[in-house]
Amino acid sequence: MERQLSFAQSEYARKKKTTRRDKFLAEMEAVVPWARLVALIAPHYPKGRRGRPPLGVERMLRVYFLQQWYVLADEALEDTIYDSQAMRGFVGVDLGAEGVPDATTLLGFRHLLERHELTRSLLAEVNALLTERGLLLRAGTLVDATIIAAPSSTKNRARARDPEMHQTKKGNQWHFGMKAHIGADADSGLVHRVVGTAAHVSDLSQAHALLHGEEQAAHADAGYTGVEKRAEILAQHPRVEWRVALKRGKVKALAEGWVKDLTQGFETLKARVRARVEHPFHIVKNLFHHRKVRYRGLAKNTAQLHTLFALANLVIAKRALLAPARA
16 A cells, blocks of 8 residues: 655654564565455445445555454554554554544444454455465364453343353363364464354364365364264265374373383374464464453354454464565
8 A cells, every 4th residue: 555654654764763563564564465355345345425435445454453463442443543653654544634543433344344254254365375375285284272261240231241152161260251263274383264162162063164175184182082983074074084182191091111102202293283273372362462352242253263363374474475575
């Protein structure tokens, strides 16, 4: 997006220190396929034949992505863009000539994405780019899930917790919220499938929805024990070889000797492959700080997860995507 710099932007550009925010936004400016994503949204975007002329699709997409990266509510995001020259430069706003998109406009844009399931399409388009660049392969899939907390408070208008969320026990601790189930590429760790469920839904029951159908092998932790016997797996993915971790109790129960040593070594090799699936979770939870859901209901939060994992894929692949520009 071509922009003419204002005096304030020119002064900011000459500063001596490049902040982490500046660096991150510059990298995302370069790796996000803006034209392809805008083309996905444009057919569903208001044409402005009546009422106030709509803001450009790309500008709204940039504001929406800022919200995902920095965990900001609609009103807080509007205020932060006013306060941050780096964010204003990324969005392309010159305060001398125009204002920042307000919270209501962002709310409407997010509802547009949810209504037409465009966040799922955003993930698919990002993955199409990564496939074209040879970064997303199809030989193997890693499946895993993580719990995302939801507010358990009943201090709201309905005096009740979100009915679509649920509690579950992990270890000795109870959690209330939802689960993000993902299928990721075994070679790169890039996410190609996302499913959102209530927290009490078993990982095993969603395994069939996390495969794309072209993989030869699928890797999973001990929570997926017995997955190869499930009816939906036998019906939809009968040729997939499942490499599931043994439960710790079974390994401990083996008699000391070469059999146990070989088993532990094989489990270590399987764990090294599975470790790649933790990287997208790390980015979403620790870099983007998405540890608690913001909206009520599974549909809205699952739509957000599609966006978050699409952006996480770009973070994972940014070195490869930036390499030609640096050459």
